[in-house]
Amino acid sequence: MLRIGIVGLSLVGKTTLFRILTHAQTGKVPGGKPEAHVGVVKVPDPRLDRLAEMFHPQKVIHASIEYVDTPASVIQLARTGTQAAALKEMNALAHVVRVFEDSTIPVEGDAVDPKRDTESVELELILSDLAIVEKRLERLDKDLKKQKSPALEKEHLALGKAKEALEGQKPLRELALSPEEELALRGFTFLSLKPMLYVLNLGERDAARTDAAEEFALDTGLKQRPKTAVTAVCGKIEEELSELSDAESAEFLASYSLKESAISRLIRSSYRLLGLISFFTVGEDECRAWTIREGTTALEAAGEIHSDIQRGFIRAEVIPYADLIDAGGFAEARTRGTLKLEGKDYIVHDGEIVHFRHSA
Ligand SMILES: Nc1nc2c(ncn2[C@@H]2O[C@H](COP(=O)(O)OP(=O)(O)O)[C@@H](O)[C@H]2O)c(=O)[nH]1
Ligand SMILES: [Mg+2]
DSSP: OOEEEEEOSTTSSHHHHHHHHHTOOOOOOTTSOOOOEEEEEEOOOHHHHHHHHHHOOSEEEOOEEEEEEOSSOHHHHHHSHHHHHHHHTOSEEEEEEEOOOOTTSOOSSSSOOHHHHHHHHHHHHHHHHHHHHHHHHHHHHHHHHHOOOHHHHHHHHHHHHHHHHHHTTOOGGGSOOOHHHHHHHHTTOOGGGSOEEEEEEOOGGGTTOTTHHHHHHHHHTOTTOTTEEEEEEOHHHHHHHTTSOHHHHHHHHHHTTOSSOSHHHHHHHHHHHTTEEEEEEOOSSEEEEEEEETTOBHHHHHHHHOHHHHHTEEEEEEEEHHHHHHHTSHHHHHHHTOSEEEOTTOBOOTTEEEEEEEOO
């Protein structure tokens, strides 16, 4: 399961966001120590809903992501070894940034300043990585003096490249790495290498501003950075929304001139940020979205479902979502020739409906 860590400074809305995402009640564990909370969240996908209308399956299974609420300021976490280890397990980070003004809630620094917060957290992640890189390089220098080793030399080169970036205050996620360098660095689980989703926590007054994330991305220079995305929510409104029925929430949204909850968008951004796509399997028993990385082959995709299906793989019947909807069913799609037979090296695309033919 893919894990996204919800991180940020203190009192910015991390737990609020986590609770909205998971609809979970959070408590404190005995002893007063706040625990890290983990919750599995469905990835909303209107395409899957539409397929379910077409096939009337008994079960509809969405793709899912695991979100983890972190208990303290990310700066504190990055500085404490044991806590940083928990951060290292995450596949990506969602950095909640306080934009809302509220005089009753203490703010780090003199005033609410989202740009400053993103920069100071980024710097902290960079410093945490730099300390690891320097320590390892020292060790490697010693070892390489004693004995030449191509593997260690490769690692040395990759770490040297990382060091240069970090010293220039560039997070590792923005570094163009060859597959070999990526492999050499992977084991260190660097924090600044993780894909980063900035989640602006807006005040109620700004909730209807659909351009808030875009404007922030432009102002801070975060737009178009690799493995970086920005999205905005209003924690306060989403919190109230999550407690309402569907009918009530439509009315509530309208009172803020909002069309839809920002949470679906947030979840979809996290999913995309991880380089993930979905393919679907459909049938009367089950319609299901499966999560794969971009570039996954039909044979690998089969393995996501079951190792038996992978082992007995014969062919994949594939049709893009729009073509199936257009045809209204498999029979018509077959007639039109939009349902295709593909081999094991076929690269599966986002939204394709796949049926695997396999031997038992
Ligand atoms: N006014 C306002 N308050 C918020 C918003 N989001 C969270 N809060 C409040 O800020 C406080 C801290 O939130 P919390 O989620 O516990 O922050 P954390 O320390 O980052 O986990 C709580 O009292 C929340 O109700 C928001 O969008 N607007
Ligand atoms: Mg919290």
